[in-house]
Amino acid sequence: MIVMDLKTPEEILDMLEGYNKIVLFGDSGCAQLCDVGGILQLEDMTDFLEENGKQVLGYIFVEGGICDVNAVSRDINEHSEMIEEADAFLIQACGVATQITTELVPDKESFPATNSTFLGKMPERFQHEETCALCGNCILHLTGGICPIARCSKGILNGPCGGSMDGKCERDDETDCVWQLIYERLKKLGKLENLKTIWEIKDWSLSQGPRSLTHEEF
Numbered sequence: 001m002i003v004m005d006l007k008t009p010e011e012i013l014d015m016l017e018g019y020n021k022i023v024l025f026g027d028s029g030c031a032q033l034c035d036v037g038g039i040l041q042l043e044d045m046t047d048f049l050e051e052n053g054k055q056v057l058g059y060i061f062v063e064g065g066i067c068d069v070n071a072v073s074r075d076i077n078e079h080s081e082m083i084e085e086a087d088a089f090l091i092q093a094c095g096v097a098t099q100i101t102t103e104l105v106p107d108k109e110s111f112p113a114t115n116s117t118f119l120g121k122m123p124e125r126f127q128h129e130e131t132c133a134l135c136g137n138c139i140l141h142l143t144g145g146i147c148p149i150a151r152c153s154k155g156i157l158n159g160p161c162g163g164s165m166d167g168k169c170e171r172d173d174e175t176d177c178v179w180q181l182i183y184e185r186l187k188k189l190g191k192l193e194n195l196k197t198i199w200e201i202k203d204w205s206l207s208q209g210p211r212s213l214t215h216e217e218f
């Protein structure tokens with residue numbers, strides 16, 4: 001999931017200065033899982049903005065992912081009167097969502113209520129850990145299913161760096177050294193020989209944007 005956090009109340013009010021009639025957007029995907037754009041947060045934001053003199057015309061809660069352009073377009077069409085009346089939209093979802101509403105309704109401004117931060121897992125509610133850096137060429141089959149790129153503080157492909165102590169990264173005592181984890185995992189799988197392969201420099205052009213992808217049938 002895309003992990004994101006809400007901007008501060010002050011930042012949100014600053015962005016919306018000069019705009020009065022606001023429509024909020026959220027979704028039942030990443031935004032809800034990150035507790036930034038679920039129904040609860042849309043209602044909290046409504047109360048907050050109204051306490052601060054704004055008129056919230058309503059919200060659009062996209063079932064599924066707000067990155068689904070067709071779904072957002074359909075919901076916007078279903079709420080065309082509200083969209084027409086709005087001065088601006090506040091998007092309680094990722095940066096992709098803000099750009100989609102910008103494209104779909106170009107004559108109104110869409111403002112991001114969140115900071116999209118990383119791609120991660122959610123071990124517990126309100127807790128997120130970075131697990132993938134979208135490198136464009138997944139090597140998890142060689143590392144026992146553990147990503148060195150997103151989870152090593154230095155992104156080292158041929159680790160470890162030599163700074164780990166008692167299984168922890170030299171960065172701090174809380175962070176596991178991912179290369180220690182990879183070593184333990186490969187040992188368990190009987191695949192320690194994977195570590196003898198020296199990988200060539202990674203082709204980072206695969207992770208440079210703007211990227212696009214069209215799926216083909218498998």
Ligand code: SF4
Nearest residue numbers: 132133135138139147
């Ligand atoms: S190897 Fe690349 S694609 Fe695979 S999990 Fe790590 S960053 Fe993501």
Ligand code: SF4
Nearest residue numbers: 152161169170177178
């Ligand atoms: S101690 Fe381990 S996780 Fe930390 S930077 Fe070095 S190799 Fe990467």
